[in-house]
Structures are given as C-alpha cells and as structure tokens.
C-alpha cells in the first residue's frame with residue numbers, strides 16, 4: 001500500500017479459511033490483469049492454520065505487497081510485507097483498542113513487518129456481521145455519519161496513520177456515500193473503505209465519495225469475473 005499517493009487503490013482481501021491454493025493462483029493472475037494494487041490477508045477465524053502458506057503462494061505469484069489484516073493476535077505471519085495494526089476505535093472493547101496490541105508488540109518488534117497503525121471503524125450494515133459478533137462491539141449506526149466522522153478525526157488526532165471504514169465482510173449494505181464523504185471531510189490521512197461492495201458502480205461510488213482505497217473480498221470469492229469488471233474502473 002502506498003500511503004503517499006493520491007492515486008485510488010484497490011485491494012483484494014484473501015480470507016485463508018475461504019481459499020484453496022489452486023483457486024488462489026488464478027485469483028492472483030486475474031488481480032494482476034485488473035491492476036489491483038495490493039493484497040490483504042486475514043479473517044475473523046483461522047480454521048485451517050494456513051496463513052503462512054497462503055501468503056507464500058501470493059508472494060510467489062506476484063510482486064504486489066501483502067499486508068496482514070488480522071482478526072486476532074494469532075494472525076501474525078513474518079512472510080507478509082506489513083500489517084494493518086487495527087485499533088477498533090468504533091468500539092469500547094479495551095482488548096481490541098490496546099490489550100491485544102500489548103501482547104503482539106514484542107512479536108511485531110522482532111519481525112520486519114511494516115506496521116501501519118489503523119483506526120478501524122465498524123459501521124452497522126443491515127444484519128449482524130461476524131466482525132461485530134466476534135469483537136463484541138456495537139457498530140456505528142449507518143445513519144450517523146457525524147459519529148463516524150468524529151471517531152475518525154479522534155483516530156487521526158491520536159496519531160493513527162489510516163482509517164478503515166468497515167461494513168463487515170459480506171455485509172448486506174456497504175458504507176453509504178454520505179458517511180464516506182463525512183469522514184473524508186474531517187481527516188487528512190488516507191481512508192480505506194470495505195465490506196459489502198459487490199458491483200463496479202458501488203466501487204466507483206466509494207472512490208467518488210472520497211475512499212482512497214477500496215477493499216473487495218466476498219465479491220471475488222463468489223465470482224472471479226468481478227476482477228474483469230474492475231479493469232475498466234474510473235479512478
């Protein structure tokens with residue numbers, strides 16, 4: 001991920017639990033053709049204990065960067081390029097604001113991972129998402145863009161380097177353009193938007209509203225052809 005560019009970036013999220021290696025190689029090849037910018041790897045659970053292997057396959061098949069997007073502190077792999085060190089600033093669960101980070105800190109210090117401190121903001125998106133259940137936090141109401149904007153601003157004032165506005169993987173509703181605009185207006189650090197984006201139009205809307213990076217996971221897992229559509233995206 002390039003934090004010092006105004007170019008709009010697209011990231012593909014690879015959830016190790018939902019990925020088999022043969023399918024992954026194809027996804028990487030298509031992602032290359034679609035000019036995707038980087039990969040995120042992670043998920044709420046890790047049933048298959050295959051994090052290192054999945055990252056290894058990505059690194060072998062592309063020169064694009066791979067960042068960890070950890071659902072929990074167990075998801076640290078030294079063969080990635082970097083890590084989104086997530087602080088769940090929309091929630092009030094101390095473990096996910098600072099506790100897990102204390103446990104991960106010495107492991108991260110010994111690694112060569114590029115650490116990107118990230119303000120992670122969960123937004124209500126229709127039905128309860130896995131991330132909201134697992135994190136035991138209440139997402140910000142979808143119709144309260146001002147709460148999301150103040151949360152993001154507080155994150156920037158605390159020194160976080162990027163904000164990730166998240167509807168949750170497979171979300172029924174993506175984050176609204178009104179909320180993206182409100183957040184973007186308040187902050188000067190890069191804004192990542194993800195969760196429930198499954199059409200080219202939604203992706204373009206997110207970019208137009210102010211997202212610097214859009215993350216796509218489920219839409220590609222469901223149909224690899226979505227990467228074809230992305231090729232012609234305006235950004």
Ligand code: 1GP
Nearest residue numbers: 169170194195196217218
């Ligand atoms: C989830 O924002 C990412 O953390 C991507 O969501 O799987 O819905 O694309 P999707």
